[in-house]
Amino acid sequence: MLQVISLLVENKPGALLRVTGVLSARGYNIESLTVARTLDPSLSRMTIVVDVDPNLRQQVVKQMNKLVNVLQASDLTDSPAVRREMVLLRVRAPLEMRTAILKEAEIFGARVVDSSPEGFALEATGPSEKIEEFIDVMRSYGDIDVTRSGAVAVSLEPKKLRLQPPVPTKAEAVRIE
Amino acid sequence: MPTLMSGARMLLECLVREGVECFFGYPGGVTLPLYDAVYDHPIRHVLVRHEENAAFAASGYAMATGRVGVCCATSGPGATNLVTGLVNALMDSTPLVAITGQVHSKLIGSDAFQEADTFGITRSCTKHNYLVTNLGELPQVVHEAFYIASSGRPGPVLVDIPKDVFQGQAHYTPVSAIHLPGYKVFTEGHTGQIRRAAQMICDASRPLIYAGGGIISANATAELREFTELTGAPVVCTLMGLGGLPSDHPNFISMPGMHGSYAANMSLSHCDLLIALGTRFDDRVTGRLNAFAPHAKVIHVDIDPAEVGKNRTPDLPIVGDARRVLVKLNKLLAAMSPADRCRNPAARERWWAQVRAWKQEHPLAPVFSDTEIKPQHLMAEIDRASGGRAIVTSDVGQHQMWAAQLIRFQEPRLWINSGGLGSMGFGLPAAIGAQFARPDKLVFSLVGDGGFQMSIPELATIAGNGLPIKIVVMNNGYLGMVRQWQTLFYNNRLSAVTLDAFPDAEKLAAAYGFRGRTVERPGELRAAIDEAVNEPGPYLLNVKVSPEENVYPMVPAGAALNEMVLTPPQPVPVPK
Numbered sequence: 001m002l003q004v005i006s007l008l009v010e011n012k013p014g015a016l017l018r019v020t021g022v023l024s025a026r027g028y029n030i031e032s033l034t035v036a037r038t039l040d041p042s043l044s045r046m047t048i049v050v051d052v053d054p055n056l057r058q059q060v061v062k063q064m065n066k067l068v069n070v071l072q073a074s075d076l077t078d079s080p081a082v083r084r085e086m087v088l089l090r091v092r093a094p095l096e097m098r099t100a101i102l103k104e105a106e107i108f109g110a111r112v113v114d115s116s117p118e119g120f121a122l123e124a125t126g127p128s129e130k131i132e133e134f135i136d137v138m139r140s141y142g143d144i145d146v147t148r149s150g151a152v153a154v155s156l157e158p159k160k161l162r163l164q165p166p167v168p169t170k171a172e173a174v175r176i177e
Numbered sequence: 178m179p180t181l182m183s184g185a186r187m188l189l190e191c192l193v194r195e196g197v198e199c200f201f202g203y204p205g206g207v208t209l210p211l212y213d214a215v216y217d218h219p220i221r222h223v224l225v226r227h228e229e230n231a232a233f234a235a236s237g238y239a240m241a242t243g244r245v246g247v248c249c250a251t252s253g254p255g256a257t258n259l260v261t262g263l264v265n266a267l268m269d270s271t272p273l274v275a276i277t278g279q280v281h282s283k284l285i286g287s288d289a290f291q292e293a294d295t296f297g298i299t300r301s302c303t304k305h306n307y308l309v310t311n312l313g314e315l316p317q318v319v320h321e322a323f324y325i326a327s328s329g330r331p332g333p334v335l336v337d338i339p340k341d342v343f344q345g346q347a348h349y350t351p352v353s354a355i356h357l358p359g360y361k362v363f364t365e366g367h368t369g370q371i372r373r374a375a376q377m378i379c380d381a382s383r384p385l386i387y388a389g390g391g392i393i394s395a396n397a398t399a400e401l402r403e404f405t406e407l408t409g410a411p412v413v414c415t416l417m418g419l420g421g422l423p424s425d426h427p428n429f430i431s432m433p434g435m436h437g438s439y440a441a442n443m444s445l446s447h448c449d450l451l452i453a454l455g456t457r458f459d460d461r462v463t464g465r466l467n468a469f470a471p472h473a474k475v476i477h478v479d480i481d482p483a484e485v486g487k488n489r490t491p492d493l494p495i496v497g498d499a500r501r502v503l504v505k506l507n508k509l510l511a512a513m514s515p516a517d518r519c520r521n522p523a524a525r526e527r528w529w530a531q532v533r534a535w536k537q538e539h540p541l542a543p544v545f546s547d548t549e550i551k552p553q554h555l556m557a558e559i560d561r562a563s564g565g566r567a568i569v570t571s572d573v574g575q576h577q578m579w580a581a582q583l584i585r586f587q588e589p590r591l592w593i594n595s596g597g598l599g600s601m602g603f604g605l606p607a608a609i610g611a612q613f614a615r616p617d618k619l620v621f622s623l624v625g626d627g628g629f630q631m632s633i634p635e636l637a638t639i640a641g642n643g644l645p646i647k648i649v650v651m652n653n654g655y656l657g658m659v660r661q662w663q664t665l666f667y668n669n670r671l672s673a674v675t676l677d678a679f680p681d682a683e684k685l686a687a688a689y690g691f692r693g694r695t696v697e698r699p700g701e702l703r704a705a706i707d708e709a710v711n712e713p714g715p716y717l718l719n720v721k722v723s724p725e726e727n728v729y730p731m732v733p734a735g736a737a738l739n740e741m742v743l744t745p746p747q748p749v750p751v752p753k
Contacts, residue, residue, distance in 0.1 A: 010359060013308070014296060021301055062483035068305045068325060071359040163358040169320045169351075170194055 002031055003057050004076040004083060004153050007046040007064060008161065011037065015044070015069040022063045023050055032085075032150025043071065047152045072161055080156040086125045086149040087135065092142050093119035101141055108134040179348035184312045184338070185214035187349050188276065191319035192220055194351065197247050199223055199613055200276075201231040201238070205251020206291055207278035210343035223613065223642065226634035228255050230606035232262020232333075234638075236271045237570055237610025240593045241618075243396060245326050246610060249276040253291030256298070256337070261600055263302040263333045268597025269417060270394055272331035274322050275303075282310060282339040295337045304332030312345040316352045324355055329362040330481040331394055363482060366497025366505060374452075374476050374493055375509040379517060381450035382524035383472075384410040387433070390417030390596070391455015391479060397500035398589045401454065402426070404503050407510040407518065408452075409525065411532050413441040415456055417596045420586035424565055430532065431541055434462040435732045436578040439539035442730070442738040444532055445470050453477045455499040458488035459597070468737030478502050539730070539743055541582045549723045550699050552576065552651055556583035558706045559621055559649065567619040568593060568611050572604035572628030575657035578728045580623055602631030605648065609635060612644045619647070619710065626652040626676050633685075639715045640689040647709045648717045652679060652695075653724040661727045682719030693717030 009015045016035060023030060031049040038045050052060055057075055064073035076083075089110075093101050098120075105112065105122050108130065114121035124134050128151055138144050182190070188211065192200070199221035204212045215222045225231045228250040235246030246266075250259050256277040266273040280289040296308040305325050307318045315338070322334040378384060386408070392401050398421055405412055405428045413433040414421045422429050433441035442464075445451070451473040456462070463469040466488060477484075477491035478499055485494040495502055510518055519525055543557035556579045563569065565587035571577045571594040586592045593611055595603035608622035624632075629650050639646055660674040686693025691714050696705045702720065709716040730741040 014300065014306075017297070017300060025301060059483065059487055065361065066481070066483055068357055068360045162361075164356075164360055164362075166354040166356040167324060168354050169324070170196065 001054075001077065002049050003052045003060070004081070004151065005048045005050065005061060005064065005073060006076050006081075006153055006155060007048070007073045008038070008071040009044050009046055010069040010071065011042050011044045012069050016046075018067050018069060019046065019048070019064055022060060022067070023048070023052075026056070026060070028052055028060075032148070034150045034152050047150070049151050071163065072159070074155065074159060076153050076155055081153050082156065083127060083151050083153040084125055085128045085131050085151045086123065087131050088113070088147045089122045089124070089135065089138055090145040091119050091122065091138050092144075097141055101138070104137055108137070110134065179350045181346055182349050183210065183214065183343065184315055184345050184347070185211040185343040187312070187315055187347070188319060188338070188343070189214055189218050189220055190349060191316050192247065195245065195320070195323045197245070199238075200247035200249055201225050201234040201610065202249030202276075203228050203231055203251070203255060205255050205278060207252045207280055207340040208249065208255075208343070210340065211249070211276075211278065222249075223609070223638070225606065225609070225638050228258035229261050229602065230609075230632060230635050230638075232259045232266065232273065232275065233600075233603050233606035234610035234613075235273055235275075236262065236266050236269075236603075237593055237607030238614045239266075239271050239273060239610070240607070241568060241590050241611040241614040243272075243394070243590065244614075245272040245274055245323055247274050247276070251278045251291065252280055252295065253293045255291075256295040257293055259335075260299065260302055261598075263299055263335065265595050265598040265600045265603065266333035267302060267304065269595065270331050270390060271333065272326040273333035274326050275333060275335040277335060277337045278343070279308065279337045279339040281341045283341070285339065295335070299335045302333070303335045306335040306337070308337045309339070309342050312342050312347045315342060316349065317355065320352050321355050321357060325357070325360065329360075329364075363480060363496045364498040364501055366478070366495045366502035368505070370493060370495045371502060371505045372509060374495060375506055377450060377474060377476060377493060378408055378410075378452065378506075378510070379513070379520050382521050383447060383449040383528040384408060385444050385448035385451055385473070386410050386412040387415070387445070387451055387453045387456055388412060388418045388421045389415045389454065389456025391499045392418050392421035393589045395455060395480070395499040396589075397455070397503055398422070400500050400503035400507060403507050404510070407507060409519065410452070411444055411529070413437070413444065415459070415462055416581055416594065418456065419581060419592045420589045423587040424585035425587060430536065432581050433738070434459075435464070436582065436728050436730065437462075437732075437738075438536075438541045438582065439730055439741065439743060440532060440535035442732065442741055443535045446737070446739040447531070448473045451475045453479075453491070454503070455479060457484045463488065464732045464736055464738045464740075468739075543583055546699060546723065548699070550697060550702055550720060552579050552653070552722045552726050553583060554699060554702065555649070555651055555720050555722060556580055558702050559623065560584045561703075562706050562710050563619065563621065565591075567591065567621055568608075568615060569621045569623055570594065570604050570607040570611055572624040573599045573601045573658075574625045574627065575653070575661065575726075575728050576623055576625045576651040578658075601628040604628055605632035605635050606638075608646045608648070609638055609642075609644060612646050620645075622646050622648045624648065624650055625657060626650055626654065626679055627656045630676070630679075636685070636689045636717075640691055644715060645713060646715050647712075648715065649706075649709070650682070650717070650719045652719050652721050653726070654679070654721075655724055658728070664725075664727065666733075679719075682717050686715075686717040691715045691717070693719065695719040695721065697721035
């Protein structure tokens, strides 16, 4: 089973590299990764889906929590959380199939975001499994182009964010010359 | 009133405020502005002969004092040469700040002369790293670097500074506070867990204290000693933890692990409570992990939450600073009556009788010969000259293991070696750092003939600074540890391990302007060591030892600790 990790990180150069480094150093391939700013523009929320040996999941999250730029890393794999993914999909639709495709899209709650004589561009959101089914169905209508966003997740458990207070430096203590 | 100064000057100002007295480095193109500021600055800069050795010397300085060691290199090759030293510090939790120059910020990414992506290269080699992109943030970054390097589980932090940041002029206001909201340091330890630990200790029949480098880092030696005496438990100290408890302490067993003593490894295999303090269950200690301390409940105290449960799931985890946790534990134990502290005195007595029996059965004792100098004989002589009070910096390999087995350390911060990374070429530059840190101490740099030849250029640093380091080369003409494995596990097919053409030690030392000598007869060794110790300046003593000697006991890779090989395998008679 894939591991879902949610991270709150400082929006600083190299932060993404540090987080993914924890995974790449162990040879794990990332299934999906999303990053975007939070309400506080100095922070980003990251959702990573990765295939980690179950025995090492805790270790990976601990290593991420050790990173200076990471405010919080949590494993959402087995905890109450909502996970959603979005797909943008282009399907070629000859005249005789257009109605069928639209019907099918409706079943999956997908929206048409572009329509042209060649076909449609569709947008769908949902759990990854639903997205996969949708892609499979659309594939039966011919050639499709798919761009998936990767999963974003939100924990349903309120988790207290513990931030460290400022520390005085030794700077005031010494006067040189 | 803030003063206008250059970035280079500002950096030095911050170093002074962090209490830095000296740093180790090697200049280059983009650090010219920094070295111009160093020219008439009170901070002492020590010019080494290779950047890797700047990092090793800074590590030696840090390990000898507990303070942050500082090294410096230029961009490109200078920075890449630091990498081994950074990883070494990361593995051994040594507080280090590395300053590297970077090309002008306008040139970054253009394949400029001596440009390398230092920030990218060193990301996984450091606890944290920085690329300073504007002068305004420099003081903040430098103080953050020192704080991160020295707090929590110590480690190396690198600050990469472009040439234009060194050259720029700005008003300098001292930084009074730093704010790292995501940098979590767990020091106190959970009070409830500590109380439960005390109960487990009192109930144990066969307790064993397994103390690591965290005891030294946390300056917890006095607390460990008190804890040892309150519990009455035997103590094993890991390679990084030697000196955590004085070697002469009656409860001290020795080092455990691959080349640990019989008594240490048997104690680990039979204890019913393992109290792990500031140690990380390294594979060189545990042997086959699923057979490690199989009968024991484990209390694991470590400041790094990621170490707790990494290799062995503890029955009682305590995340905290070894010293603070021990202070609390000691307080709880001291408040109990002796009968409460040890609920099963008869079992404890049987346990101690057993541990003593193991110690007597196969003691770690030096081996002597009339015809050749045994490596163990050399260690016994260094031990005699040191009396447990000298600093011994070691390289990596057979000599390191024999030294760890046979040289006593009565104080912390005397034994300085490359443990986790096992980086050859560490011993000599580390001695330079240690001698600068502790000019009052006798410093032995104990190296093999392999590692010594990796760091020969530093003889110039030693000579130039008149450092009275006693360099002792344990010369067996081989890369001894690799040779040992080829002998034992590769049918003695000795491949690329013979080190011939070793230079004449007397002439080599003389070329640098100090004294040196080669000894090969056992009868000459004592006088030669004394001569080296009595020499006011540096001394190079090349000791030719029996080339084929192997380090025992030995736990073969993949074996359990109690499956150790105690003596050389006897030749099997060939059937006719």
